Amino acid sequence: MSDITVLGEQKCFEGLQGVYSHASAACGVDMRFALFQPPQALDGEKVPVVTYLSGLTCTEENVTVKAAAQRWAAELGLLLVCPDTSPRGPEVADDEAYDVGTGAGFSVDATEPPWSRHYRMYSYVSEDLAGTVADNFPADTARQGIFGHSMGGHGALTLHLRNPEVYRSVSAFAPIAAPMQCPWGEKALTAYLGADREAWRDYDTCELVRRRPSQAKLFIDQGAADDFLETQLKPDLLAEACEAAGQHFELRLQPGYDHSYFFIQTFMEDHLRHHAGVLGA
């Protein structure tokens, strides 16, 4: 049984929005996460789990206060788990840039110093966090999904493709769809994994789709007015990879929407309904 510390719990849509911390073996520090229990869970029912991975600079708080997800999670009976985006603390390596170090974990297990000591977000999310949630909350771990935004969309897609039997449903808002082919991805993967691009392929959605497509549908919303669309996100490269590999996907280009939580809030219902549909919630 893994212990958690309750940092706060607040009622919301007849469910319970909490913030917790726990010791992470992977990261070697305490990590924080937000978790929403729908009313069904408070009534003792084991419910499906959907994990949301946030974008660059975020903590667990942004999605919790800005995404308007609780209403749909409450209605659909989904446990919503929202981890931080990196390890944090005085002993954790950092960089002045916003796109590597604190707030920029990129869902990878770093192998290069100084990052390799604590930046192990792939293992953190898939092992430590998942285990802690299963131990402490009424989670039906046979029914799990994953989604995320931007950097976290990249994380969700790669975690699904590497663990399709665990994360059975997957979606993304404006994901970094081809991190090996954009400045954010190249910078972070070089820092965390070293200059040998061969090591990057396990963390690139396009590469993973080519190697082993999943049976699930990759459900993706992308704002057409997103400032990062052409330089960093590149969903067209993912669409090409999916078509070539026979990966089922749905990419919706949403006219006029940008990269913000106003965009995410608008389509949150569709995403949670997608997960609930796949997971039988």
Place this chain on the structure above:
Amino acid sequence: MSDITVLGEQKCFEGLQGVYSHASAACGVDMRFALFQPPQALDGEKVPVVTYLSGLTCTEENVTVKAAAQRWAAELGLLLVCPDTSPRGPEVADDEAYDVGTGAGFSVDATEPPWSRHYRMYSYVSEDLAGTVADNFPADTARQGIFGHSMGGHGALTLHLRNPEVYRSVSAFAPIAAPMQCPWGEKALTAYLGADREAWRDYDTCELVRRRPSQAKLFIDQGAADDFLETQLKPDLLAEACEAAGQHFELRLQPGYDHSYFFIQTFMEDHLRHHAGVLGA
């Protein structure tokens, strides 16, 4: 025609969430406000206007990112106007406390120095802001409502009771229901209006209800687990005043809910449906 400066506009639920600034004659400084135009307004239709007044320490941003109001405003076709809670700037008097000065305008026109120079939020909201919205957006000014949270709930109730023909619908989340009888109210009203309590009566919901009840229903949600319920908010005093004066009201005590935007988010749909129903949206 009053000029506005666009500080930002972002698409949300097929509407447009903007942040604007404009010169306020009442406050003598530039003021910021957030405004959501539902898709019906973007299509050229004049739509009802609902103004939301925020609580202590807030700016126009809190409700805009945390209240999940846009979905319902979009569906119901309501223009949602969210002003700041006080004048701000180097020339504006302030106090180190959070409950007087910046972020604590209390919807009054101050008469006491140093506040009287700029703290004129009653006139700002009812005149300057209303005029600017009417001049610059597709607002059906014959159909207006007002609501708010905590200090802003107090503001909404008093603005309605003093202008029932303008603000035809009214509601509040956890309002300061009897400012003359709680520490927050007594401190602010003393600072802004002076020690003579007679001058306070125009800004106290209970006093206004006794003097001249309105024909509208005061629709109020209050979290039962709100830390400020008994010391500061005191909806029971308002209920007594309404019953004595024949003022129609509905006070819902919501078990387990606190004073936060998780509470507001939960009941936002009910409030906007209330306004839409009264205003015929």
